[in-house]
Amino acid sequence: MHELSIVSSIVDTVTESLAAYPGARVVEVRLRVGALASVVEDSLQFCYGIATEGTALAGSRLVVNVLPVVVRCGPCGRDVELEGVQSFRCPLCGEPAMDLKQGRELEIEAIEIEDEAEVKA
Amino acid sequence: MTTRIVELRRGILKKNDELAAGLRGRYSAAGVLALNLVSSPGTGKTALLEWTLTELRARGARAAALVGDLETDNDARRLAASGAPVRQINTHGICHLDAEMISKHLDGWVLGDLDFLFIENVGNLVCPSSYDLGERIRVVLLSVTEGEDKPLKYPAMFNSADAAVITKMDLALPCGFDRWAALKNINEVRPGIRIFETSVKSGAGLEEWLGYLEEKRSRRVTG
Numbered sequence: 001m002h003e004l005s006i007v008s009s010i011v012d013t014v015t016e017s018l019a020a021y022p023g024a025r026v027v028e029v030r031l032r033v034g035a036l037a038s039v040v041e042d043s044l045q046f047c048y049g050i051a052t053e054g055t056a057l058a059g060s061r062l063v064v065n066v067l068p069v070v071v072r073c074g075p076c077g078r079d080v081e082l083e084g085v086q087s088f089r090c091p092l093c094g095e096p097a098m099d100l101k102q103g104r105e106l107e108i109e110a111i112e113i114e115d116e117a118e119v120k121a
Numbered sequence: 122m123t124t125r126i127v128e129l130r131r132g133i134l135k136k137n138d139e140l141a142a143g144l145r146g147r148y149s150a151a152g153v154l155a156l157n158l159v160s161s162p163g164t165g166k167t168a169l170l171e172w173t174l175t176e177l178r179a180r181g182a183r184a185a186a187l188v189g190d191l192e193t194d195n196d197a198r199r200l201a202a203s204g205a206p207v208r209q210i211n212t213h214g215i216c217h218l219d220a221e222m223i224s225k226h227l228d229g230w231v232l233g234d235l236d237f238l239f240i241e242n243v244g245n246l247v248c249p250s251s252y253d254l255g256e257r258i259r260v261v262l263l264s265v266t267e268g269e270d271k272p273l274k275y276p277a278m279f280n281s282a283d284a285a286v287i288t289k290m291d292l293a294l295p296c297g298f299d300r301w302a303a304l305k306n307i308n309e310v311r312p313g314i315r316i317f318e319t320s321v322k323s324g325a326g327l328e329e330w331l332g333y334l335e336e337k338r339s340r341r342v343t344g
Binding site: 002006009013017038087098100106107108113114 | 127135217277278
């Protein structure tokens with residue numbers, strides 16, 4: 001249950017980046033979370049409401065985009081997506097595959113903000 | 122009012138990752154092999170470390186340990202009996218160690234005087250998998266009393282490990298431990314991982330474990 005510290009870190013990071021957009025309000029925060037990142041979306045959502053209270057993120061939506069594990073299969077010579085996280089084998093040839101290309105991500109992809117600034121073309 | 126999307130692409134654990142990278146650099150410059158031991162509570166991390174620290178010292182190697190727990194310094198006191206420098210990290214409710222805690226607790230230690238630095242993480246197979254401590258080797262432990270399917274239940278942790286130690290092998294028979302199932306499950310979530318089957322009671326597998334440590338340490342020194 002380290003979701004609260006993860007959410008606190010999201011609040012800090014987003015608040016920092018808002019310095020460039022004075023007066024902006026956050027509408028949405030989009031995360032990229034790998035299937036092996038060991039975070040549970042429900043817990044993130046639960047903590048998010050609490051941790052954002054009284055910040056510029058208050059009332060914003062948290063959108064969690066879960067990324068499947070992708071490994072490089074040597075014999076097939078290509079990156080393949082795994083169906084789950086319980087078997088690290090190439091779904092095409094069945095060989096064990098450990099060269100991880102995706103699955104541990106834990107990042108803020110983007111934020112949607114609302115402000116009165118003019119949007120540059 | 123207008124809304125717009127601002128791309129951030131920022132790692133949520135970036136601060137920890139940067140601190141961990143700094144630690145990795147320090148370990149490397151000092152020639153110390155840092156290991157992060159992770160498992161459920163009660164698997165036997167401390168028992169394995171008690172034996173390992175004592176034995177390494179007897180063979181002339183210089184080893185130290187940081188040990189994480191929510192409360193108490195019981196484990197540090199157990200490990201200190203080996204004669205090795207040991208420090209307890211109490212997290213007071215936090216379910217994992219992070220790079221900042223490690224950095225603080227290394228204060229005053231001369232890493233160059235060490236061959237091995239063992240970090241015993243908080244007993245937890247979930248959260249510690251996300252926190253890089255700058256270690257070179259992550260060791261996951263699994264005891265025969267826990268069930269052979271633990272690797273399938275906690276794949277993120279097992280997948281992130283460099284070595285696996287099965288502990289309490291002396292209890293394998295009374296527990297009806299299915300050794301082949303355990304080995305298969307570990308390999309399923311972490312193909313090719315080095316596995317040690319040990320018991321600090323019977324001594325099984327410990328020489329092999331020590332050999333692995335020494336091999337990794339000499340590779341570290343010779344680059």
